[in-house]
Amino acid sequence: METIEKITKVLKKYDKFLITSHINPEGDSLGSQLAMAELLKCLGKKFVIFDNDKVPERYRFLPGINLIRNDIKDENEKFDAAIVLDCPNLKRVGRVREAVKKTETVINIDHHVSNEKFGDLNWVEEGASSAGEMVYKLYKSLNCKITKTVALYLYIAILTDTGSFNYSNTSGATHEIISELLGYGIEPYDVSQSIYENKTLGEVKLLAKALSDLKVLASGKVACLVVRKDLFRKTKTKPTACENFVNFARSVKGVNVAVFFREDINKKNVFHVSFRSTGRVDVNRIASFFGGGGHKNAAGCNVRGSLNEVKKKVLEKVKDAL
Amino acid sequence: METIEKITKVLKKYDKFLITSHINPEGDSLGSQLAMAELLKCLGKKFVIFDNDKVPERYRFLPGINLIRNDIKDENEKFDAAIVLDCPNLKRVGRVREAVKKTETVINIDHHVSNEKFGDLNWVEEGASSAGEMVYKLYKSLNCKITKTVALYLYIAILTDTGSFNYSNTSGATHEIISELLGYGIEPYDVSQSIYENKTLGEVKLLAKALSDLKVLASGKVACLVVRKDLFRKTKTKPTACENFVNFARSVKGVNVAVFFREDINKKNVFHVSFRSTGRVDVNRIASFFGGGGHKNAAGCNVRGSLNEVKKKVLEKVKDAL
Numbered sequence: 001m002e003t004i005e006k007i008t009k010v011l012k013k014y015d016k017f018l019i020t021s022h023i024n025p026e027g028d029s030l031g032s033q034l035a036m037a038e039l040l041k042c043l044g045k046k047f048v049i050f051d052n053d054k055v056p057e058r059y060r061f062l063p064g065i066n067l068i069r070n071d072i073k074d075e076n077e078k079f080d081a082a083i084v085l086d087c088p089n090l091k092r093v094g095r096v097r098e099a100v101k102k103t104e105t106v107i108n109i110d111h112h113v114s115n116e117k118f119g120d121l122n123w124v125e126e127g128a129s130s131a132g133e134m135v136y137k138l139y140k141s142l143n144c145k146i147t148k149t150v151a152l153y154l155y156i157a158i159l160t161d162t163g164s165f166n167y168s169n170t171s172g173a174t175h176e177i178i179s180e181l182l183g184y185g186i187e188p189y190d191v192s193q194s195i196y197e198n199k200t201l202g203e204v205k206l207l208a209k210a211l212s213d214l215k216v217l218a219s220g221k222v223a224c225l226v227v228r229k230d231l232f233r234k235t236k237t238k239p240t241a242c243e244n245f246v247n248f249a250r251s252v253k254g255v256n257v258a259v260f261f262r263e264d265i266n267k268k269n270v271f272h273v274s275f276r277s278t279g280r281v282d283v284n285r286i287a288s289f290f291g292g293g294g295h296k297n298a299a300g301c302n303v304r305g306s307l308n309e310v311k312k313k314v315l316e317k318v319k320d321a322l
Numbered sequence: 323m324e325t326i327e328k329i330t331k332v333l334k335k336y337d338k339f340l341i342t343s344h345i346n347p348e349g350d351s352l353g354s355q356l357a358m359a360e361l362l363k364c365l366g367k368k369f370v371i372f373d374n375d376k377v378p379e380r381y382r383f384l385p386g387i388n389l390i391r392n393d394i395k396d397e398n399e400k401f402d403a404a405i406v407l408d409c410p411n412l413k414r415v416g417r418v419r420e421a422v423k424k425t426e427t428v429i430n431i432d433h434h435v436s437n438e439k440f441g442d443l444n445w446v447e448e449g450a451s452s453a454g455e456m457v458y459k460l461y462k463s464l465n466c467k468i469t470k471t472v473a474l475y476l477y478i479a480i481l482t483d484t485g486s487f488n489y490s491n492t493s494g495a496t497h498e499i500i501s502e503l504l505g506y507g508i509e510p511y512d513v514s515q516s517i518y519e520n521k522t523l524g525e526v527k528l529l530a531k532a533l534s535d536l537k538v539l540a541s542g543k544v545a546c547l548v549v550r551k552d553l554f555r556k557t558k559t560k561p562t563a564c565e566n567f568v569n570f571a572r573s574v575k576g577v578n579v580a581v582f583f584r585e586d587i588n589k590k591n592v593f594h595v596s597f598r599s600t601g602r603v604d605v606n607r608i609a610s611f612f613g614g615g616g617h618k619n620a621a622g623c624n625v626r627g628s629l630n631e632v633k634k635k636v637l638e639k640v641k642d643a644l
Contacts, residue, residue, distance in 0.1 A: 164486035165500075166514035175501035178487075179494040192488035193600065197573040201538055204574060208533035214526050251519040252526060278515070 003123040007107055008141050010121060011039075014080035016046040018099055021085045021131075022092040023052045026243075027160025027195065030059050030068065032085045032109075032131035035153040037067060039135065042144035048072065048079070052094025056240050061194045062156070063149050072099060081105040084119065086131035088112040088293075109134050111169075114284070114295065129169045132157020136177055151184035156191060164192075202235035209235075210245055214252075218319055221256045223249035226307065229263040239265060239272075250276040257281055257318050261310060264302075271310045274300045275318075286317045325445040329429055330463050332443060333361075336402035338368040340421055343407045343453075344414040345374045348565065349482025349517065352381050352390070354407045354431075354453035357475040359389055361457065364466035370394065370401070374416025378562040383516045384478070385471050394421060403427040406441065408453035410434040410615045431456055433491075436606050436615040451491040454479020458499055473506035478513060485569070486514075490619070524557035531557075532567055536574075540641055543578045545571035548629065551585040561587060561594075572598040579603055579640050583632060586624075593632045596622045597640075608639045 011017075019036050021029035033049050040047045049068045059065065082103040084090070087110055090097055100106060108119030111128040128134050132154045139146055146154070158178060162170045165178070182188065209231060216223045225245055232239065242262055249258035257277045264270035273290070275283035276298050283299045290313075292301025303310045333339075341358050343351035355371050362369045371390045381387065404425040406412070409432055412419055422428060430441030433450040450456050454476045461468055468476070480500060484492045487500070504510070531553060538545045547567055554561065564584055571580035579599045586592035595612070597605035598620050605621045612635075614623020625632045 163514075164488055166486055166510055166518070168509065168511040170504075170510045172501040172504040175497040175504065179497035179501065182492075182494040182497065187490065188488055188492045189490040192485075196488070197569075198575045199573050201536065201574055204533055204536050204570065208530050208536070211526055211530035212534065214523065214530070216523055248526065251521050252523055253520045 003121065004137060004141055006121055007109070007123055008138065010081060010105060010107060011043060011045070011138075011142070014045070014105070016078070016080050017048075018079040018082040018096075018103055019047055019049045019085070020051060020082065020087075020093050020096045020100060022087045023094040025051055025053055025055060025059075025068075027059065028130045028132055028157040029086045030055060030062070030065075031153040031155075031157030031160075032135045033068065034062065034064055035132065035135045035139075035150050035157070036083055036085060037064070038147070038150045038153070039138055039142065039144050043142065048077070050096050050099060052096055057238075058195050058198055059156075062152070079103045081107055083107045083109065085109050085135070086111070088114045089116040090118045112295070114293070127171070129167075129171065129174045130157045130161035132161070133174060133177060146181075146184060148185045151181040151186050152191070155181045155186050156195070159191065160195065199241075200237065202237045203241045206231060206235040206237045206241055207245065207248075210242075211248055214249060216252060216255065217315070218322060220252075220254045221322055222259065222315065222318055223252050223255040223257075224259045224261065224311070224315070225249045226261045226311075227263065228307070229265045232265055246274040246276050250278070256322060257283060259314060259318060261307065261314075263307070269304055269306060271303050271305070271307065272300065273303055273310070273314055274298075281321055283321070286314075286321055289317055290314070325443060326459060326463055328443055329431070329445055330460065332403060332427060332429060333365060333367070333460075333464070336367070336427070338400070338402050339370075340401040340404040340418075340425060341369055341371045341407070342373060342404065342409075342415050342418045342422060344409045345416040346562070347373055347375055347377060347381075347390075349381065350452045350454055350479040351408045352377060352384070352387075353475040353477075353479030353482075354457045355390065356384065356386055357454060357457045357461075357472050357479065358405055358407060359386070360469070360472045360475070361460055361464065361466050365464065370399070372418050372421060374418055378565075379560075380517050380520055380562075381478075384474070401425045403429055405429045405431065407431050407457070408433070410436045411438040412440045414615075434615070435617055436610065436621075449491075449493070451489075451493065451496045452479045452483035454483065455496060455499060468503070468506060470507045473503040473508050474513070477503045477508050478517065481513065482517065521563075522559065524559045525563040528553060528557040528559045528563055529567065529570075532564075533570055536571060538574060538577065539637070540644060542574075542576045543644055544581065544637065544640055545574050545577040545579075546581045546583065546633070546637070547571045548583045548633075549585065550629070551587045554587055568596040568598050572600070578644060579605060581636060581640060583629065583636075585629070591626055591628060593625050593627070593629065594622065595625055595632070595636055596620075603643055605643070608636075608643055611639060612636070 082100040106119040115124040246260035260274040262272045287299035287301040290301035404422040428441040437446040568582035582596040584594045599605045609621035609623040612623035
């Protein structure tokens, strides 16, 4: 039997589900979880969405966003099955892990090549643009109605995970789905404004300052950006404002590896390091060396030390990988 | 008879065509012109593409880009018809105007609401995402083969004019066309890298400087950015590097109108002014007042005067429109 059929069977069989996704949620994790919740409603099931982290400000306009909880009221609350979306391994669900492990059946729905198949049912589709695209397929399989709200969830999942349909995970099938979703009344620019054009003046100044200090090294093959914690205070911004900064470093002609160093605002001498690479350079290996991970061309890790120490350690590994 | 049918008749009837588009070419003008040239080839016709300005660096990777000329060798060269693409009025073709006027028939193919219907045949489709989307329809009407190269031209036209499928001109039909175009072998990320991720370090510094001086006024409803000409010299950049700067001003929460003032590098006391608005504010009217034009939510014009004079004149009109 196809995995998707097995999953539809389990969704029909059980009564109460725990829905979760990875730490530091973004469009795909939020959109696919909310769409999954609506799917369970359509099937007449009960559910709780429980995530490790709070929903970032830019996604709070979404209807039903308050369904996403950061705790379970009753620690002994029992679920028949857990549905883990957009998550390559169980470590990435953070403190939701224990609740997931207590369920009878773990359903793993993901599109990451690095997925560790940690579920009792593992539906991993590397060719899918996003977990949202996979949930869309479940709607079709189960013949559940796609409402305007569901279309919005799925649209956001796909939009954000494909970098506005620019990344290589975008296929003809992706655009066909989007064409259908727009038919339910989604206004692309309204969504785009809510997610991408809702910055504070401070956030723009934060970007300006980071970009003004952009450095290229290794004969132009490496670009690096730094944000120190005092800058968040000065610009009245939060670290989530830096989400796509590393892409600006990658956008420089000839750059093979872009590195973004963001100082932790709470812990002393800790830097969050994001990597982006083009072509053959595998930044997942670099990030893994420092205890992090990700994909071949996009990864991250935390590194301890002063900025100079961290830069030296990390950039050495980057130069080795070139 | 439908205008598109009239146009297909004229394309079949005549033998030699002049193809042109607006000054300061971008993805849609370049893509739609090149796709139109390939359409004429398919019909066995002769053509010359003649534009006022040089092709910006980021589009020079396109196959056949050298077909776009900035002069006509023989001033007396005769064309049966001119095809003017993505151009609201004849002033916007710049110094190609005379050559256009000498032709027997002017075919005006455009999607701007402000189009002045200057042609003998005027096909103006405000609902189309781009001139590229309209040329796609001509391929279908004339039953011409869409090759991988043509698909690339049309893809770029639509991608760039919809802001990566984010703007309100993106419809379900647009995504269906894109789905078909990807089927001809277009790799979205390769295109995206060529166009959007091919910046010089100077271009990033130019953006950083512009953003660091971003101002909001009118209780946060207006955001404005300025780039003076000396900054191009300091960062070794060209004015085309500013193509999407105005979008950064628009991305600030609460901003209804974003205005970008770019000083002309050749003419003294001339500023190119770009507008973006959200919702009901009609910047086409503001730009038209100063002799420019565009769409309701995206328009531009040139204004004479010192920076202070130009800012005062323009921002007064903007505040009136709020």
